[in-house]
Amino acid sequence: MTSTAGPVGEQPVRDAQAGGPGGVPMPRRPSSLSRRFRVELPAFVGDTVRATIHPGPWSCWPAGQSSAGAFGVALDNVLGVSTLRVRPPGHRTVTAEISLDVLAPERLYYGTLVAVGQILRLDATGGFARCDLVNGAETTVAAGIGRFQFAPLPVSRPGAPRPPAPPNGVPEPDMEPATGRDLAEILNAWVEPGDLRARVVVNDPSELGNPSGTIHGGVLFCVSELAASALVRPGGEQTRSVRMNFLRPGRVDTPLVVTAEVVHRGRTATVCRTAAAGPDGRPYAVATVTRLVPGGTVEASPPAQRGGGSEHLDGPTIREML
Known part of the structure; x- marks a missing residue:
């Protein structure tokens, strides 16, 4: 939120x-x-x-x-x-x-x-x-x-300090070079891929907040899509839509954990659900992500089964978190 x-x-x-x-x-x-x-x-x-x-x-x-x-x-x-x-x-x-x-x-x-x-x-x-x-x-x-x-x-407390604003006319700084080689590094995120379930953990989201002191909604959106992208499929897929609901403010003083689970995997598309939460499992935001196979076709493959790349993942499922 x-x-x-x-x-x-x-x-x-x-x-x-x-x-x-x-x-x-x-x-x-x-x-x-x-x-x-x-x-x-x-x-x-x-x-x-x-x-x-x-x-x-x-x-x-x-x-x-x-x-x-x-x-x-x-x-x-x-x-x-x-x-x-x-x-x-x-x-x-x-x-x-x-x-x-x-x-x-x-x-x-x-x-x-x-x-x-x-x-x-x-x-x-x-x-x-x-x-x-x-x-x-x-x-x-x-x-x-x-x-x-x-x-x-919100009502301000009497005498509460306000951060000083830069003076008018201060030139906008040039855009700094990107500090990471890819999106996971920009977020300082640990990505755990899987076939039916994947997870992304940001142990320290303290630099990913907004002025109100909670995790920026765009960051929750970003990490959720990253988790959906970690659902492994031979030949790869591309995210084509994300639908996110914000449920409560995300804390910047505890690790952020985003779990993605496959809801449906067809010949040309995968639909998954994600939940972004703190260590207590209470979700900050949930999303539905649709990913398509490039070109719209994919070779037939055996039905995915729980296990394999996702066996090492622990923690609550999305159903349990909600």
């Missing part, structure tokens, strides 16, 4: 309507998490929000295969910032669901991508926003939808 709080002037965005072309920087630099996932500062452009993403080897897992989950932080950021102009005074927005459909997986890797967000529908309790990932040819390579809710801002 993720939230966006505070007045618009304090958000990590650039308001293109407040100045000339390209926008005027707001008094906040991109977070270290955004820089880790190669996401530039979002900007309001007309009735949309836009943020540039720089894919590369870091956004792949396994090596050479683009990961849809790598764009979870950009997706969640842009969907959240899209709500800044529409929420009621004294309220924040809380992300309840995120979905992503990958239209052209082969185009997720090359060049830069732009995440383009826009509000779709509003009511008194919240609404829906859309975020498309667009390449340099203005082709939509993935399409996301987020459902959000309005919630009252």
Whole structure:
């Protein structure tokens, strides 16, 4: 679950309507998490929000295969910032669901991508926003939808210190080089592949949080898709859709454990469920991930059986966690 709080002037965005072309920087630099996932500062452009993403080897897992989950932080950021102009005074927005459909997986890797967000529908309790990932040819390579809710801002304690904001006019730093060879290394995650069940463990998620002190929703999205990608199938598969529900805030002071289990494996597609949780097994988020065999066909193989690559995995099953 993720939230966006505070007045618009304090958000990590650039308001293109407040100045000339390209926008005027707001008094906040991109977070270290955004820089880790190669996401530039979002900007309001007309009735949309836009943020540039720089894919590369870091956004792949396994090596050479683009990961849809790598764009979870950009997706969640842009969907959240899209709500800044529409929420009621004294309220924040809380992300309840995120979905992503990958239209052209082969185009997720090359060049830069732009995440383009826009509000779709509003009511008194919240609404829906859309975020498309667009390449340099203005082709939509993935399409996301987020459902959000309005919630009252928490009451600040009298005299509570506020972190100082950088002064206006501070230039935005250049995007730092990626710090990992692949997505698992970016997350500092331990991946345990399996045929019917796989697991990803992030022992120290303390650097993967948002300003409210909980695990960033885009990180939960990312690690969940990574776990689904660890379900081994001869010939390989590509993630084509992710549907995630956020259930409760994720703690940054305890290990993050994401388990993926096969629900159905057909000739051309695998459907799996994931659950992201802490050591106590209470899920922070659950997702359904659909992965397709490239080209739409696969050679017939014997039915998968529990065991083999997943025998060494312990801990509760998803059914037990829920």
